[in-house]
Amino acid sequence: MPAATVVLLPGTASDEVFVRTVFAEPLSQVGAVLTAPRVRTLCERLTALDTAWEGHPIVVGGVSLGAHVAALWAVRNPDKCAGLVLALPAWTGAANGAPAALAAKASAQVVTEHGLDAALASTTGWLHDELTRAWRGYGDRLVPHFEEAAESAAPTLDELRSLRVPTGIVGCTDDPVHPIAVARAWAEAVPRAVLTTTTLDAYPHALGRAVQAWQQALG
Structure with missing residues (x-):
């Protein structure tokens, strides 16, 4: 099998x-x-x-x-x-305002207004390492993706x-x-x-x- x-x-x-x-x-x-x-x-x-x-x-x-x-x-x-x-x-x-949806919207706003490094500055440890790699990998599609995910x-x-x-x-x-x-x-x-x-x-x-x-x- x-x-x-x-x-x-x-x-x-x-x-x-x-x-x-x-x-x-x-x-x-x-x-x-x-x-x-x-x-x-x-x-x-x-x-x-x-x-x-x-x-x-x-x-x-x-x-x-x-x-x-x-x-x-x-x-x-x-x-x-x-x-x-x-x-x-x-x-x-x-x-409907679920915590993860609100978090995605907030991340989109911080990246838009202050840049990716500022958004990553609030994270530490393994999460910081994971997000640094993954978020940079999205490039210009990061903010639009946050926004579409929050409304999905x-x-x-x-x-x-x-x-x-x-x-x-x-x-x-x-x-x-x-x-x-x-x-x-x-x-x-x-x-x-x-x-x-x-x-x-x-x-x-x-x-x-x-x-x-x-x-x-x-x-």
Whole structure:
């Protein structure tokens, strides 16, 4: 039996390097093959999933915005999706002032008014390193991407209830930008979902726990 292909998308202004860092090892441990496409817009994220499908169902997912896009793709393409690996869903349905949407808008404003270095100055540690690389990689598309992400829709609860594939979700119990209540709501809505949790001090590698949750849902 061929190894499962798992296509994972980055979050807002994140990149494929972060996806590989978090998910390559846990996926290899379960015999799955990771595809982490280079995408810089919402449209590119959706196109990457369409392109990855080669006639047999694939497992899709991602982090934050990437999780939203993957779940919406699964809703619209039920015959093409074999499973979902989702980390940190940030809202359900319309953004409506969700913390992650507000953070994206605020980042866009700071970059526009004060420049990229000023926006990065408020970050430290691994997050600073990740954002410095990823945000610079977006170039002139960074601010437009922040803005489109902040206005984008996630799946509604009714849409999530329509999913019939094994789904692993990881949520964070102390991340104010990605409220644990959202992850719990998604897990309660998706019929075959398994939810696992982490905390901020275990970031970023603990987001890979979504893989183990997906494996549990398979069982």
